[in-house]
Amino acid sequence: TSNSDGDDTSGNDSGGGAVAAPAGSNDETGDTVVIGFSAPAADHGWMGSITESAKNEAAKYDDIELRVAEGTNDVAVQISQVETFINDKVDAIVLLPFDGAAMTPIALKAMAAGIPVINVDREFDDPNAARVTVLGDNYGMGVSAGAYVCAEADGNKDAIVAEIAGIDSLPLTQDRSQGFNDALAECGLDVDNRVAADFTVEGGSDAAEQLLQAAPKIDFLWNHDDDQGVGVLAAIDNAGRDEFTMIGGAGSKNAMELIKSGDSVLKATVIYPSTQAADGIRLARLLVQQKAMSDLVEVEVPRVVQLYAPVVTADNVDQYIDTAFES
Amino acid sequence: MTSTPGTAQPLLQMTGIVKQFPGVLALGGVDLDVRAGEVHCLLGQNGAGKSTLIKVLSGVYEHDEGTVTWDGAEASVSPPAKAIDLGIATIYQELDLVPHLDVAENIFLGHELSRGGFMQRSRAHREARELLDRLGHPEIAPTRIVGDLSPAKQQIVSMARALSRDTRLLILDEPSAVLDQEEVQNLFRVIRGLTAEGVAVVYISHRLEEIREIGDRITVLKDGRTVGTGLAVADTPTAELIRLMTGRSIEYAFPPRVEARPDRADVVLEVRDLGLAGVFSGVDLTVRAGEIVGLTGLVGAGRSEILETLYGARRASTGTVSIDGRRVRRGSIGAAVRAGVGLCPEERKSQGLLLDESVYSNVTIASLLRFARFGFLDRGEEKRRAEELAKRLDIRPAGVTRPARNLSGGNQQKVVLARWLLRECRVLLLDEPTRGVDVGARTEIYTLVRSLADAGVAVVVVSSEIEEVLGLADRVLVVREGEVVHESAAAAIDEATVLDLVMEGKVVQ
Amino acid sequence: MTQDSARVERAALETEREANPALALLSTSVGRNAGLVVALLLICVVGAVSAGDRFTSSDNALTILRLAAGVGVVSIGMTFVIIGGGIDLSVGAIVALASVWSTTVATQQMVEDTHWIAMVGVALLVGAGCGLVNGLVIAYGNVVAFITTLAMLASARGLAEIISDKKTQIIPRHGFAEFFNGDLLGVSVQIWLFALVAAVGWILLNRTTFGRRTVAVGGNPEAARLAGINVKRHTVYLYVLIGVCSGIAALMLVARTTTGSSTHGTLWELDAIAAVVIGGTLLTGGRGTIVGTVLGVLIFSTLTNIFILNNRSFSEQSLFKGAIIVAAVLLQQRLASRSNT
């Protein structure tokens, strides 16, 4: 998984002191690195956890000075934040853009100014705009969810599949849906009802209520995001429906607890690591201090790191529950 | 009466004008002809259709039937731009200025002096300056923001605007309502100058003395119909005019004062050293039960402010107000109302009425608690009481559920009076109670105020009409530039003396 | 000229009404909002045709009403504020703050020690408190309502985020959710609450001194003041009222989602204002109806429901929603007479 390299939980407040590291290891304190960090507005748990885990990660190192810009969903404001980082001549910028394509020109400008940019989650449209790209696997998430449905449907071609997407206009949502559709097509299924929410609890609840009304019977329901999932589950509870299997997305602690307990319609969730930005921070530090990734032979940090999207079920939930984020 | 209207062919002829508002026949066949160089007066009670007629004439409304002949040819005057192009300039009853533009900009609004869309500001200022000088008001700076001017000065600006175009017919709808006597004389001087140049003037007023002074011929409207047209002013006695307007004979006079009112009546209102920084100072005033005290002075002397301050609508900077011997908290209308004070404000529409609300809720608004149990209103009772008052004050039309907006000026004034009658107040403050009110209603209001006083109410009246104050009040205070310069019994002073006091601050021999 | 023609139309209707008893009947309460009723019926016809009995089922009707309930409660408060000549952009943020505050560990501790009614108290107090601040700044600080409540929007949401640390706070199971999310006579308590708030709002606006004063304060504040009404104090009351409504809406949302969150109620201010304005309340104050607002809320939620039943994309929904809103208002204008029900 993404956090297999000894990353501890984002929830616990271990941040503060430096990690005592043996001489010569990557964790050894080096020259102070100033890192600018900017991400979209923390309007849902996953995004909140992104910023938080970045901060916690930075706090572990005495040689990182992190500058966190206000989360924003306005590209004009986010561009301005990056400009400020450039003016400040920070050593590296970790950027989770609201819109990857729209942030490309300013990222290029930063790179041109000699500041390495670490692109997280939402990809730029120009490979030169980032030194390193840390990606979740949105398409893969859809595929994992779809494959899980196919396996559970077990050949039943009439199974009714519903989908509650996140913010429809984001490419990541489109990728997830695409992956889901492609995987379902493999076993002859398709999405019968689809609504989009907005990653918030309230949006999830409204969308689910309407969806349940529109589809009197459902066999499988994939909900892209466990934050809005809290609302979705509340709506399902209210409607008194339990005839279907629900699959979540992102992998919140709350969702995993429900999976573990087994007494809810939520039987699985597909992980989308919220520690990407923390990885970005680490990579930025390594880059600036001209170190490499110690588990790799390479003498340079790689260009792309793509994280894996595993499915969590009751069988393997214990393995993941500690690294899950709180919504 | 300066020029003799000579030409046989009238400049303007309106025949059989019909204007129907849904549910109201505002004009039911009106004829009017106006000759170049004359002052043609329009007379009629509130709601007779005078304003509607001139709005048809200036293109604001389109008439349903009838013809308008201009200069011998049938003409269409709607929309306003067309009327303006013909040379018809109008000063409407409701002020029609833009508050945040300056004087010059208001004067030239709609026909701005401009080149290629850009304002020629210095030229506009120069020409505005000339117009204002011509109107006898050099003190109004063309760069002043109109909203800061007093209503009287705003009226002057409207006038300047009318003159800024090439005018052949000037329409004035109750221009004197916001002017004091001095200003009215000034206005007449300008009108005479215009008629001498051959401009025709249509003049609307409820003040018959003015008609006598400036008018050449008169057209009388009643209930949207012409009942007399082209009457020469000189040949028509006032009684006849009133009979035409009202259909009955009313004595146009003030109700008789009860002479030698005993001074022993209780003092109800006592004002000591009242002042409002920068506006007025040192006002002392004592009003006994049953007494009517008049405040007069020039427009802008500060009379309205005195009333508003003692009512608590403005926070006095000095002095005290006591009702029945008890001090009233400063700057609190609530306290004043609870102590039994009521105010009929100067601007009926903007300060007095909730125009879109029904008559009855306008009447009961100051006494809501009387109709409430645990906050719930008894609307039936409200309507009943309002109807009673409407009957007593003869408010027409009778229905109390109509919106106040649809009432004529005089009837709107009665609605505000009814509000305080309902509250049975001890002190009644009236600011220009007969402004824009017709002869009939005016007499009714005088009678009403007097009967209230006789019932023990202490009344304070502000009016710019000296005659009215002298006729109605028992005692008169003359206010000049924020100071009371004279106080005496109304019987002991005459109009000329008051005028001297108002103008000079002392009696010139 | 808009006003003029409206006035003329109004007068026309009045005359007609006097002549025609059927019209007179129509002109009472609901009839005054005839245009909206017709618009809503038309929308329902479209729903029935396009989605058949999936739309017409009583379950679906309840779904629409449940969706309408939260914003509906806020819209009732908004009706008062707008009639009173104000505006409140902070309702959504107040909903968020109240939802967060009533789901904190401390509040939940309190609930455990006493009763879940403590949560209700907290939410209502938070709402009333925010409303009080708004009202005081507007009435006594003379800051325009738009700016004051925009500032409150930013502050309340910021505070909600700080309190919740941007986490979604899930409430433990106790009587609260059971009550607020339960059923009564087969209808969700949420819907009952909406109905109750609307009914109380109607009575308050049409039958009490408070309502009469609200109309006066919004219609002509200067005249209201000179008639002895304490306009400033009344203005404060109005904002406290909408604050309390926001508190109630927060409780409903907490029960429905079993969570408190700083993202709750996002953009509800726009939804509420839109519902109020489409319901015929003048944005300039002085005139408006509760019935109109309720119809406005229902029109919006029915539209959303139909689009989802038909599996239409959100984009198409947006595109048509715009056109339908304008059409509804035009209809309303043609048919409606003025009223202050």
Added chain:
Amino acid sequence: MTQDSARVERAALETEREANPALALLSTSVGRNAGLVVALLLICVVGAVSAGDRFTSSDNALTILRLAAGVGVVSIGMTFVIIGGGIDLSVGAIVALASVWSTTVATQQMVEDTHWIAMVGVALLVGAGCGLVNGLVIAYGNVVAFITTLAMLASARGLAEIISDKKTQIIPRHGFAEFFNGDLLGVSVQIWLFALVAAVGWILLNRTTFGRRTVAVGGNPEAARLAGINVKRHTVYLYVLIGVCSGIAALMLVARTTTGSSTHGTLWELDAIAAVVIGGTLLTGGRGTIVGTVLGVLIFSTLTNIFILNNRSFSEQSLFKGAIIVAAVLLQQRLASRSNT
């Protein structure tokens, strides 16, 4: 009562002004917005103290201005609409639609065949077209501006999503971005554009018949009509004007991001209205200043910048922003005399 005390104050100020030449000077143009200038200076002092020369550097000043530019251009248009008695909630959506339309394959094909000026044409036409529809519905359909433009918001964004299929559309490299995102005399073209639009707006409002008529139409529409002004037509012009401003802002955003997207300009309507209102323009129309709006825009973008520099969290920023907005308005009220520059 607010008005009354304002009047008294005004009168007092006028007398003072006549006596004191320094005050007279202050009362011209910028002086009329003295409160805002002071507020902005105070904010800058806070910036300089807390962030040192990271704040005061000229690079940072340019960053602030670049951030202000896009919303700034829209705010200038909004100033006209609000002074004219209207409101426009659809500007953000129009920005999105114009950005999408000017970056479609078809438009880019056109650009290849002719010149990148074609993109400019498309964006301005889309903006003007949306504004025209808004204006016609408001002026001739008598639908209130709030509802009309709310409907346009939904429709325009919906259409933008449909056209772009919700994908971010990236423009190929040609002269367009180079020009609109380039520098001129060391200052970004975006800033020049904002300055240009503000200057043209100032002249238009203060020195042309169009501007004076806008004040008249917003201040007293009936009087404007009686003076022979075609109020309806003028209203249409105003919405076309803000549409064109939105088109310009769209071009600036496209150049900055090299993309067109249906999410561009989200909530810009609120930012623009807030800047205009904080700049002293009356929401009820009839009064307002371009200088005030520019100051309002700068206050907001400087605030944002300082928060970025100081590493403050979003939540704290929100919390303080609210308080600062109210404080700025109170300051403005204390210091400002009225004006119509």
